[in-house]
Amino acid sequence: MDPILWLLVLFIFSLAIGILAPLAGVGGGVLFVPLSAAIFPFNIDFIRGAGLALALTSALSSSPKLMEEGLANLKASIVIAVVSVASAIAGSIIGLWVTNKIPQGKYYIYLTLGIVILLIFLVMLKGRVEFPEVKKVDSLSQKLGLYGSWYEPSLGKVVEYKFTRTLHSIPAFIGVGLIAGMFGLGAGWANVPVLNLLMCAPIKVAVSTSMAIIALNTSAALWIYIIKGAVLPLIVIPTVIGMTIGSRIGAMLTVKARPRVIRIIVLVILLVSALVNIHKGLHGLGMV
Amino acid sequence: MRVDIPEEYTIFGKILKIGTFVGIGILIVSLILYLINAPSYISLENVIKTWDLPVSKFWEVNTGKGYGGLSELVNIQYSDNIGLIGVAILSAVPLIGLLAILPKLNLVYKILAILVIIESLIVIIKPV
Structure with missing residues (x-):
């Protein structure tokens, strides 16, 4: 095909993902990476590089407004980034090592990516709590001053919130960073439940703070891909531009469209792409 | 009704906004250069022929040597490298943001932010 x-x-592909993702409440990278791995001929190394660039760009685009509104908690992001940046870097190094040093390494990545996407599918089915009740704030969260407030227009008042169980959440964020770097995913799908269900951040704060964490994580992980030559401009440039435009259209459509139907469509797409990647991995390893 | 937003949040947000604008702007310039067939470091035809290879093999086949890391970014006469600079700027933006808010942070957060900056800088300066 002509360049x-x-x-x-x-x-067009990333524009479509950019429109669908906000309507379904998922990050673009989570759709882009498994779908591209399932249908495009590029090596998984370049797909992961593009996935990280996409996740980073959308986090960078949305974070400033969320910070101005008090929804994204920068302090919590910095605390979490100390561990998740290191694990995202480790994930990137391991991920590229597997595909470049282990024979049939890319099939192991396809297989594990498929399993991770299945996990995301299950996580997406689980409910979230809009305003979790914080019964007790642990001493670390208190010492770090992990609290904040924002004006909630639907309630017409300022909502105050507190984070808790910071120490308990650290292992989860180490795992999230590792997966993000290894598979080129933004990992908002994992950040949000940890922030919301474990650390008791209200859902809006969890989503917004997750964006700031993704900006810090993916920027570090992406450096590994840039330095190793796994960011191919021919793939990254049209996808980042397409996704940037698409997500703006998607955000506008969210007001008018029926997100429930679109969410079901996206869940089906995720499930199918997970199964295709698992099959691709097993087939490449001679197991099916 | 608005809540009081700490100054470091505003500064960090502003830097992300400007950096993203610049990074995406450079990507658009690079896309235009592609469309007008400006010379690229590796010809687009060769990229398409070999993009199914793992990254190390891809660079071996296309350049006869491995990838030179950050030093490759200096070849800004090529349209694809201009795009890479755009991506590099996007990747550097959160780091610049953290550096900019350092003076505004209290001691604990200053230390934590410096740790995050060091982790990223190690990767950039001395990649594994």
Whole structure:
């Protein structure tokens, strides 16, 4: 296929993902990586590099407004980033090592990516709590001053919140960072439940703080991919631009469209792409 | 009704906004250069022929040597490298943001932010 045609295909593909993702309440990278791995001929190394660039760009685009509104908690992001940046870097190094040093390494990545996407599918089915009740704030969260407030227009008042169980959440964020770097995913799907269900952040704060964490995590992990040459401009440029435009359209449509139907469609897409990647991995390893 | 937002939040947000604008702007310039067939470091035809290879093999096949890391970014006469600079700027933005808010943070957060900055800088300066 002609290179210009590839630019167009990737632009339209990521534009469509950019529109769908906000309507379904997922990050673009979570759809882009498994779908591209399932249907495009690029090596998984370049797909993960593009996935991280996508996740980073959407986190960078949305974080400033969320910070201005008091929804994204920068302090919590910095605390979490200390461990998750290190694990995201480790994940990137391990991920590229597996595909480049282990024979049939890419099939192990396909297989584990498929399993991770299945996990995301299950996480997405689980409910979230809009305003979790904080019965007791642990001493670490208290000492770190992990609290904040924002004006909630639907309630017409300022809502105050507190984070708790900071220490308990650290192992979860280490795992999240590792997966993000290894598979090129933004990992909001995992950050949000940890922030919301474990650390008791209200759902809006959890989503917004997750964006700030993704910005810090993926930027560090992406450096590994840049330095190793796994960021191919021919793939990254049209996808980042397409996704940036698409997510703006998606955000506007969220007001009018029926997100429930779209969420079901996206869940089906996720499930199918997970199964295709698992099959690709097992087939490549000669297991099916 | 608005809540009081700490100054470091506003500064960090502003830097992310400006950096993203610059990074995406450079990506758009690079896309335009692709569309007008400006010379690229590796010809687009070769990229397409070999993009199914693992990254180490890809660079071996296309350049006869491995990838030179950050030093490759200096070749800004090529359209693809201009795009890479755009991506590098996007990757550097959160780090610049943290550096900018350091003076505004209290001692504990200053230490934590410095740790995050060091982790990222190690990767950039001395990659594994």
